């Protein structure tokens with residue numbers, strides 16, 4: 001078995017990162033000019049990394065599938081970003097943010113990484129304010145905070161309901177400044193199709209120009225993958241339509257290990273599914289749980305009447321309502337972590353207490369908050385979210401409770417990286433949601449933005465130098481090398497194959513079917529039988545896809561169907577790996593709930609003795625089973641406990 | 647619902663385009679506008695025809711990718727929303743809907759309903775940032791900012807860069823887009839330091855890229871899905887004038 005070295009620096013937790021930086025190798029300014037870095041992705045992680053590399057003097061090439069860096073999926077993040085500033089003086093600290101994150105992740109993340117994340121969180125807020133990010137402020141002119149699930153302090157910074165937008169625009173502005181300066185070259189509407197590995201090191205990528213179909217080769221001394229998460233494997237998710245797992249999957253097939261692929265976050269507060277034409281699900285920010293109360297009818301007969309449209313939620317009196325989160329988890333109430341809230345909603349709906357016409361919804365009610373604070377306060381806090389809800393559902397949430405249901409939202413799993421964010425392929429790094437690093441088996445709200453920017457602004461700019469320091473004598477690479485040739489050939493063959501099948505079913509038809517398999521068997525509740533079945537079903541569906549999909553047009557044109565087909569082909573394989581990982585992990589932890597492993601009260605039951613490790617999957621060939629490598633997780637500084645939000 | 651769609655089809659930037667009529671049937675009133683187009687595209691693919699290309703991604707009104715000119719208005723008939731946020735209940739059964747791309751010289755058509763908006767990136771590159779590097783910045787609370795100013799900055803910063811303002815303007819002016827960025831930075835202490843250079847460089851770039859002049863018809867504000875106010879244009883004009891004056895004096 002390959003030995004996985006996470007390269008966690010020695011020393012006390014609080015000194016690890018300082019020690020690392022004090023002893024790492026650096027690249028001097030004149031050598032930086034001779035080194036090229038490719039960054040794939042312009043979301044928070046990619047844009048912040050590319051801008052920072054450019055500022056430092058490296059030659060940077062940045063790639064994205066969108067027309068502009070500003071449209072990366074990070075733009076859609078609503079609620080906020082965490083930091084351990086303790087501005088509200090409510091007892092927060094770096095240690096507490098670290099602790100909450102490890103605990104929230106159900107003790108399946110690395111202490112060293114998470115501590116560093118908490119440590120640099122404060123720098124992020126400073127950086128963004130200096131860039132002109134208009135965070136919410138109080139009347140005294142200082143920054144305002146709100147609270148998010150899984151925490152008992154208020155440490156979330158926000159910019160109305162558009163925090164991701166404002167942070168991304170900040171990173172985009174820094175990137176634009178470097179593009180103007182000439183240190184960063186931008187290649188948009190380009191999709192990475194292959195990684196080029198030369199003598200065991202990452203040296204370039206193959207991309208498709210999404211306008212002309214041209215296949216391009218790009219070389220560099222190091223490659224950073226920051227292409228986001230793979231939640232769209234479920235077809236319906238809160239992710240943007242073009243979000244994909246393809247770049248991550250391509251590097252996996254070139255030798256990078258894939259960490260914890262089954263760890264998926266199902267977000268409790270999304271607008272429920274309503275029709276089979278539906279293309280995506282809409283998130284209602286977790287911040288709503290600050291003031292909204294979640295409930296379902298206490299009596300089944302009321303739930304049934306509601307489902308049939310014979311009773312309105314406002315007609316159900318207080319004593320006939322079950323505020324099940326407040327009942328089950330009095331200490332955290334409506335602010336329990338996402339995995340707990342999602343499962344509790346599913347439990348109520350499965351038991352027949354769900355609302356809405358499908359019975360697959362619960363109420364998120366603002367009546368009390370409006371009474372307590374006044375409508376204007378609620379409007380100021382959540383106005384845009386309420387408006388969004390009303391547009392979609394055609395109901396006014398000021399007057400009747402919102403209906404919500406869990407939906408796929410985020411993937412904690414991703415490309416395996418060590419402390420330096422380097423993958424198992426030297427010279428290949430992964431950042432943001434694309435890596436598996438910091439959230440264990442469940443991510444806390446407002447921590448993805450923090451991690452993306454931490455990786456890009458404050459971690460990679462250091463750690464990549466430790467790699468590049470011994471690359472200064474390596475000349476620039478010619479893209480005529482056979483390795484580029486081969487990678488391009490593989491990409492072209494895949495495209496030609498897809499275009500030549502000319503079957504009867506559309507890409508979306510197949511994607512919907514894959515999504516259903518994933519949701520039913522690799523979703524919120526998983527069990528052995530279902531997972532085994534899912535693996536078989538995915539294999540069959542994949543075979544059918546390659547025989548019967550219809551991709552119209554040609555390569556040399558704008559061809560969105562071809563783009564979708566290429567992404568789906570990868571999801572068809574990734575989905576299977578997710579099921580395998582879930583099958584192997586015979587415990588429940590965080591978002592991974594194995595129905596066979598639960599406490600009497602229905603809480604997730606971990607098996608620390610056998611599963612305190614990261615599963616790092618290794619590709620061994622298309623028709624071979626992937627190999628599992630284990631990175632043991634060692635907890636030196638905190639005591640591993642059962643999570644308790646009661 | 648059954649609908650007739652008149653859609654602008656154009657194979658590439660250099661080819662001539664034309665309207666083509668399509669029928670779609672059994673569309674749910676709860677479907678979004680783009681989901682209705684998905685249904686059409688699935689049908690076209692099944693029939694072996696070329697599906698309609700359009701830009702989209704988040705489908706919740708924030709990425710700024712979607713950009714359809716519907717029945718003569720950018721983002722369709724409703725105020726304050728993007729195309730992707732519009733639902734079919736907004737239309738009547740049997741209605742004919744005309745769908746075009748943004749039409750403005752600086753936004754050339756790529757294919758069908760997709761246009762090239764990289765001109766906006768170029769304007770931002772001309773000065774839409776604060777020139778600081780990563781690290782070495784003061785504590786976030788070191789400079790208090792009046793809530794009023796922070797709120798104004800946020801109002802301006804809410805721009806999603808979709809280009810509806812340009813598409814709505816008879817002169818294809820990008821004033822509202824540029825003003826939103828200039829204004830965001832002009833009211834924040836962090837942005838004030840480079841305010842003079844910024845406004846001049848961004849305006850010069852906008853002119854260079856072929857965007858037209860502002861003749862105060864305010865169609866931009868009326869059609870902006872984020873309802874960004876033209877008061878930002880007034881602020882930008884003040885900034886621009888005073889920047890000019892100061893540079894002349896120097």
Ligand SMILES: Cc1cc2nc3c(=O)[nH]c(=O)nc-3n(C[C@H](O)[C@H](O)[C@H](O)COP(=O)(O)OP(=O)(O)OC[C@H]3O[C@@H](n4cnc5c(N)ncnc54)[C@H](O)[C@@H]3O)c2cc1C
Nearest residue numbers: 041042043044045065074079080192228432433446448449
């Ligand atoms: C609706 C919603 C709300 C959220 N709210 C919050 C929140 O309030 N707080 C929080 O902390 N987190 C939130 N999250 C999570 C968070 O937004 C994401 O995890 C994070 O923004 C991911 O950033 P990223 O830089 O890793 O990737 P992304 O922003 O997804 O960027 C990916 C980039 O890669 C490019 N790309 C993708 N594939 C390819 C390819 N094959 N080739 C080339 N380029 C490619 C894209 O063009 C894009 O530039 C939310 C997520 C969603 C879906």
Ligand code: FES
Nearest residue numbers: 703705710712730
């Ligand atoms: S698709 Fe993102 S704003 Fe419409």
